[in-house]
Amino acid sequence: MSIDWATLGLQALNVLILVWLLARFFWRPVAGMIEQRRAAAQALLADAGAKNEAAKAALAEITQTRAGFAQEREALLAQAQAQAAAARAALLAEAAQEAEALRREARAAMQTEQAAAAQAWRERASRLAVDIAARLAARLQGEAVQAAFLEYLLHEIQALPPAARQVAALEVASATEISAAAQSEITARISAALGAAPRITFKTEPALIAGLELRGPHLRISNSWRADLDRIEQDLTHDG
Amino acid sequence: MISPLSNPPLFHLGPLPVTQPVVATWGIMLLLAGGSAVLTRRLRLTPGRTQAALELIVSTVDSQIRDTMRAEPGPYRAFIGTLFVFIFAANWSSLLPGVEPPTAHLETDAALALLVFIAVIWFGVRAGGVRGYLASFAFPNPIMIPLNFIETLTRTFSLLVRLFGNVMSGVFVIGIVLSLAGLLIPIPLMALDLLTGAVQAYIFAVLAMVFIAGAVAEAKPETPSTKAPP
Secondary structure, eight states: OOOOHHHHHHHHHHHHHHHHHHIIIIIHHHHHHHHHHHHHHHHHHHHHHHHHHHHHHHHHHHHHHHHHHHHHHHHHHHHHHHHHHHHHHHHHHHHHHHHHHHHHHHHHHHHHHHHHHHHHHHHHHHHHHHHHHHHHHHTTOSHHHHHHHHHHHHHHHHHSOHHHHOOSEEEEEESSOOOHHHHHHHHHHHHHHHTSOOEEEEEEOGGGOSBEEEEOSSOEEOOBHHHHHHHHHHHHHHHO | OOOTTOOOEEEEETTEEEEHHHHHHHHHHHHHHHHHHHHTTTOOSSOOHHHHHHHHHHHHHHHHHHHHHSSOSHHHHHHHHHHHHHHHHHHHGGGSTTOOOGGGSHHHHHHHHHHHHHHHHHHHHHHHHHHHHHHGGGOSOGGGHHHHHHHHHHHHHHHHHHHHHHHHHHHHHHHHHHHHSOSSTHHHHHHHHHHHHHHHHHHHHHHHHHHHHHHHHHHSOOOOOOOOOO
16 A cells, blocks of 8 residues: 555645635635624614613603603693682672672662652652641631731741832732732731832632732742641651 | 555646546535535525525534634634535545545545644644744643654544544445445445444544644643632
């Protein structure tokens, strides 16, 4: 047995070339691809980890936001309740004010009505009293009453200022018809009281009840029970 | 039958005689390199079945290197992996009719052993420098220098003899049985020969890793201990 050195050298060279060829076409590309996949997987894992962290952060943020929503909802609810309570209190206050105003108005109206009614009753009572007095006074017709009224009339005339006494014509009104004699006496006494001699005419007015009233163009002396009763009624009515 | 011990040249390339193992090796080289170039042309991040099989081969070789050499496989992958793949393919080339495995010839095995011998020196020098590598022969003491030197030669020789003996004997036995018995009788022996071929490829690659790892570990300068004194 002998060794073929040329074959040995060629085989060594062949294997060396094969080592280079396989390194070039097999080991390096495949190992590189494995390494690329490992790096890609690592990057994917890192990315997934980062996304996981981001998702956790987002979840925490969402949880916080939801908690914020709950708080905000509670705050809004409380605010709405407070607003509703305030609105209710305002409405109640307004309603109370309106009710108070209505009550005041009603009270005022009632008082006005009561006053009006009282006034009406007072006027009615006054008129009734005057009517009663008129009826009672009507029963007191007579010479004495007539004389008394004449004295009152003369007294009133004397109280007039001198300028007012200068009249040309006068009218004397009485409740009952006066006789001619009595008319002459009354004319004489009035002329004396006036200090002049005006033309005097007589007129009968039953509404006067009793008394004598002197009427001129610029002069009027109400001297009768009607006039007295009217003054009394007016006083009674206005006193209330 | 042609004896595996005889190695007649088929033709000459100038002064160089080209023998049958050389031609068979060229065929294997063409097949492996061409196949690799075709199969790794379109590698993708999402692998198909073929790419997954290729990656399984690379991952297995890397795993073996890590386990055996306790080192990252990058610098050794091409050499160790190619040794395994070539010896495996060469041993199994006997399946093809008329093809005699190149590893059944002494020159091919000697060439492989020689490459391992050179690789041990190369990686040892690269790890610790020339001085470091030569100093590794004086481990554990200078008296061991001759023995360590002889061991380096003999283990290389043992690689050569182991591979040659196993493959050559298989081819020899099958040839003898085939010449004596019928056509189907050698089939079990051929199956056994395939198993032997795969195992021998694995053993050759593992031993190459062990030798290289030993040289690298012994040639590397001692790293200072980081352990704090008590």
